[in-house]
Amino acid sequence: MIYLDYQATTPLAPEAREAMLPWLGGPEASGMMLGYANPHSPHRPGRMAAAAVEVAREQVAALLPPGGRVIFTSGATEAINLALVGSGAKRLAVSAIEHAAVLDTARAIDPALTIIPVDHEGLVSPDAPLGDASQLVAVMQVNNEIGTVQPVEDLAKRAHAQGALFLCDAVQGAGKLSALAGADMIAISAHKLYGPKGIGALWLRDGLEIAPLIRGGGQEQGLRSGTLSPALCAGFGAAAALAAQRMEEDAAHVAQLWQRARDVLSRWTLNGSQGQRWLGNLNLRLEGLDVARLMSDLRDIAFSAGSACASGSGRTSHVLRAIHLADEQAKASIRLGFGRYSGLRDIEDACTRIEAAAAAQGV
Structure with missing residues (x-):
């Protein structure tokens, strides 16, 4: 199996797994390393577990701007809900290509919310209207479907200038791109950064x-x-620390994979900006392609026909609609995601087979 769905989830880094193991101890655990201890208990094993949580909190915080605090949650969806609902804001503005965790929560709070449009490249204009009455503006750093990188720092300044808070969903960018400046709240998820x-x-x-x-x-x-969970916190912290160490190395590796994939799939049209994007996300379309047939023909290659969070819904991607693709163009699109543990040969083999299978459809 060749795995090309890094936007849905990344593989667990071996270093993160190793950091978790001591905190998964069972009844046989001996000595003071009682990995099952509750980190909120006042006894010594509990304090040791709490210390591991705080080390992890510092490691995660190091990926984010100075001058803030980290609250652990069950994932980015909970973090986004906590931010949007907990802020108390009643008038909201969000970009047209936000994840459903933002869009659905925002609509529940403000049915008349302002939708900030994107252009055909999937980018929010730095001078796009943010809604004069908006109390909170939410724009993601990197889009999960098409990989576009938004001008979030400029948008945060504009939100602040009109007295609004700024929330950034940095799930796809954390550990890959430099820390965000100017945001009031940032949501991230461990399993998107190994x-x-x-x-x-x-x-x-x-x-x-x-x-x-x-x-x-x-x-x-x-x-x-x-x-x-001390184990989950420790794994998150170790993954964050490793991402900080490897950020440049990972980016260079991904750029090499991107170029090779584009060489092989040269006749496919790129969805989203060529320049303002994370290169580990390759969203392409081929006119007339039957994506369901393609995926059936290539069952040992794991890739996506759209956002994994909406798979099986039968709905056309709201992100591809937002960049002005017709339904038939959106339905002829695939997403390939790769990263740290993807091999160049795997990328070459997968893309060659995808191209051959598409050609066999006569497209």
Whole structure:
């Protein structure tokens, strides 16, 4: 199997797995390394677990701007809900290509929310209208479907100039691109940067107060009650630290893979900006392509016909509609995602087979 769906999830880094193992101890654990201890307990094993959580918090925070704090959550969806609902904002503006976690939550809060348009390359204009009455603006750093990188720093300044907060979904960019400046809240997810599933984080600018969604024991600085998993936190932290170390190396590797994939699939049309994008996301279309047949013919290559979060819905991608593609163009599109653990030969083989299978359809 050749795995080309890095936008849906990345493989777990071996270093992250190793960091998790000590905190998965069972009843046979001996000595003071009681990996099953509750990090919110006051006894010594609990304090050791709590210390591991705090090390992980510092590692994750190092990927994000200075002057803020990290709140661990179950994932980016919870982090986004905590940010949007907890902010108390009632009038919202979000980009047309946001993830459903932002769009659906924002619509529930403000049915008349402002949708910020994107151009045919999938980019929000730095002077796009943000809604005069908006109290919170949300624009993602890197789009999960087409990989476009938004001018979030400029948009954050504009939001602040009109008195609005700025939330950034940095799920696809964290650990790959440099830290965001100017955001008030940032949502990230461990399993999109080679960490474990089931944990994410919300970064809050210092001085910003929001209300909790989940109440109970008051854990996570009173903003997210519930027992934390030291194992998940440790894996997240190790993955974040590794991403910070390897950021340039990973980017160079991905650029090489991108170029080889484009060489092989040269007749396919790129969806989204050529220049303002994360190169680990390759969204392409070929007029007349039957994507369902292509995926059936290539069952040992894992790639996507659209965002994995909306797979099986039968709906045309809202992102591809937002960049002004006709339904038949959107339905003839595929997404290839690759990264740190993708090999050049695998990319060559997969793209060659994709091209051959498309040609066999007569397109």
